[in-house]
Amino acid sequence: MTINRRRLMSRIMTSVVIASAALAVLPLIAILVDLILRGASSIDLAFFVENPVAAGQSGGGVANAIVGTLIVVGVAGSIGLPVGIGAGVYLAEYGRGRLGFIVRFVADVLNGTPSIVIGIFVWTWMVRPMGHFSALAGGVALAVLMLPMVARTTEEMVRLVPNSLREAALALGYPRWRTTMVVMVRSAWPGILTGGLVAVARVAGETAPLLFTALGNLNFRVNLMQPMQTLSLQIYVYATGPFEEWHRLAWGAALVLMGMVLVLGITARLVTRKRFTA
Amino acid sequence: MSATAFHLEARQLSAYYGANHAVRNVSLGIPRHAVTAIIGPSGCGKSTFLRCLNRLHELTMLGSATGQVLLDGEDVYAPGVDPVQLRRRIGMVFQHANPFPTMTIFGNVAAGLRVGPRRSRAEVEAAVERALKGAALWDEVHDRLGASPLALSGGQQQRLCIARAIAPEPEVLLLDEPTSALDPVATQAIEELVQRLKERFTVVIVTHNMQQAARVSDHTAFFYMGDLIETNVTRTIFTNPSQERTEAYVTGRFG
Numbered sequence A: 001m002t003i004n005r006r007r008l009m010s011r012i013m014t015s016v017v018i019a020s021a022a023l024a025v026l027p028l029i030a031i032l033v034d035l036i037l038r039g040a041s042s043i044d045l046a047f048f049v050e051n052p053v054a055a056g057q058s059g060g061g062v063a064n065a066i067v068g069t070l071i072v073v074g075v076a077g078s079i080g081l082p083v084g085i086g087a088g089v090y091l092a093e094y095g096r097g098r099l100g101f102i103v104r105f106v107a108d109v110l111n112g113t114p115s116i117v118i119g120i121f122v123w124t125w126m127v128r129p130m131g132h133f134s135a136l137a138g139g140v141a142l143a144v145l146m147l148p149m150v151a152r153t154t155e156e157m158v159r160l161v162p163n164s165l166r167e168a169a170l171a172l173g174y175p176r177w178r179t180t181m182v183v184m185v186r187s188a189w190p191g192i193l194t195g196g197l198v199a200v201a202r203v204a205g206e207t208a209p210l211l212f213t214a215l216g217n218l219n220f221r222v223n224l225m226q227p228m229q230t231l232s233l234q235i236y237v238y239a240t241g242p243f244e245e246w247h248r249l250a251w252g253a254a255l256v257l258m259g260m261v262l263v264l265g266i267t268a269r270l271v272t273r274k275r276f277t278a
Numbered sequence B: 001m002s003a004t005a006f007h008l009e010a011r012q013l014s015a016y017y018g019a020n021h022a023v024r025n026v027s028l029g030i031p032r033h034a035v036t037a038i039i040g041p042s043g044c045g046k047s048t049f050l051r052c053l054n055r056l057h058e059l060t061m062l063g064s065a066t067g068q069v070l071l072d073g074e075d076v077y078a079p080g081v082d083p084v085q086l087r088r089r090i091g092m093v094f095q096h097a098n099p100f101p102t103m104t105i106f107g108n109v110a111a112g113l114r115v116g117p118r119r120s121r122a123e124v125e126a127a128v129e130r131a132l133k134g135a136a137l138w139d140e141v142h143d144r145l146g147a148s149p150l151a152l153s154g155g156q157q158q159r160l161c162i163a164r165a166i167a168p169e170p171e172v173l174l175l176d177e178p179t180s181a182l183d184p185v186a187t188q189a190i191e192e193l194v195q196r197l198k199e200r201f202t203v204v205i206v207t208h209n210m211q212q213a214a215r216v217s218d219h220t221a222f223f224y225m226g227d228l229i230e231t232n233v234t235r236t237i238f239t240n241p242s243q244e245r246t247e248a249y250v251t252g253r254f255g
Helices: A002-042 A045-049 A063-093 A098-111 A115-130 A135-160 A163-171 A176-204 A231-240 A244-277 B046-053 B083-089 B105-113 B121-134 B154-166 B184-197 B210-216 B234-239 B244-250
Strands: B006-017 B020-031 B035-039 B063-071 B090-093 B172-176 B202-206 B219-224 B227-233
Touching: A002 A244, A045 A063, A045 A244, A063 A098, A063 A135, A063 A176, A063 A231, A063 A244, A098 A135, A115 A135, A135 A176, A163 A176, A163 B154, A176 A244, A231 A244, B006 B046, B006 B202, B020 B046, B020 B063, B020 B202, B020 B219, B020 B227, B035 B046, B035 B210, B046 B063, B046 B172, B046 B202, B083 B090, B090 B154, B105 B121, B105 B154, B121 B154, B154 B172, B154 B184, B184 B202, B184 B210, B202 B210, B210 B234, B219 B234, B219 B244, B227 B234, B227 B244, B234 B244
Parallel strands: B035 B202, B035 B219, B090 B172, B172 B202
Antiparallel strands: B006 B020, B006 B063, B219 B227
16 A cells, blocks of 8 residues: 555655756747747858848848947857956955855856846946947957856856865965966866856847947947947847748848857757866 | 074973873984884874974964974074975874875976976986986876876875975974885885985884884984973883883883
8 A cells, every 4th residue: 555655645746857857948949949930941152151231122131230240249158258267266266255255246246137238237338438339349248148157157167176286286385376277277178168168148139238238230340339239139120020031031130049048058068078078 | 403403393392282282392313314213102292292393283273382392403483484494304204194195206306496496307307217216106106197196005105295295305203104005015015115215314203013113213302292302312211211211111011
């Protein structure tokens, strides 16, 4: 009797957790399937190499938005990754005192700050003084968004390095900063890189912080000081626009953006896996 | 005997973890080119004492030390002494083998040569070979110096750590229970190695294995509850100790 009850209970609980797991991956699969069904038809060579055409006309592509996304995210990464990693290393290796506590607390608050607030902040401190929207401002906004994520994962990764390695280096007469760089950071590097890539992928899809910073642009631009189009902005404008053609392009752009984020995510996975097989 | 007859000498050395007085006013001389064993039950302060000799203890959280440690008659705790420079003169091997996993076998042995005076590539290569031969590991790894140290067995990894410690040619070698995580065969290899190392270095070995102390050391110091109870030549400690607690410990009545 009790055995049977236990077996039954075990089966029920197993089913519940399996169902939860399935439910958790369902949205991703649904999104991917939907995107491919609706977006794939829009994707041809022209989609990647042509710029948008005037409203109401058919055809055109999102070349400007793809290049713009790469540039804005590139700016964000080249600011957010070094600063975030530096802050994370500081927190892990030196941040035991009051300053460390404050930095950690601020990072956690920043992590929870709505991204649109960061957009407004950058608008106030960069766009308004400069007098115009720019890709640079968009990159800065995304960098601010990345900072706490990168800093906290870096801190976690460096903390995971066994203390015995630190002692080995110190006992060899390594100064503290070299111990940090040569042993601690280098040992944690695959994890730091993974965290960085995940953060890059995360901000690549952001729209709200770019609305008042990069603004968007119908033309192909590579100048950091000018407004720039990104895929997320393009999707926002096209999906809310009145034209059937725009909706089609929005689905295509969404598929491309999703693909870019997936590639980054998979790269991040591969980097981590390499750590354990090497 | 003058003070400088000892290569290394602790004077009134105390070590603390916060308010916890872990090593109590220990004065102990370490003779040159000999093996000095430090024995005692777990928690008696023997490892902490060792870590005070190269000023590593002060880097542990809440760790602090008072008193003097004389290296060739000069106090390593004197103001103006750079502990980083000091640690290049006093090598250390830990209880668990801790090779750098991100470096190759060669890179591990060369790690200590990357700090301090600049060395040419040829000098580094020669020093690595000398250190690996000194640690009795050369024959086993000379054809795979570029491999990961994690591919080595536990005993080999510990000998690699010894090679890493002796590569920069320190004067003193501190061994903190170097064989406690190893099997008997690997332990024997390390013990034989320790016997040879004393020709080039002054060796201090912490062990909770009394047979090991009896086998490898020339002098033995017995620690109990943070106090140095007794020190003498090893044979005397094991056959005719003057303190009752030492006798009780070495005959296995406690600890």
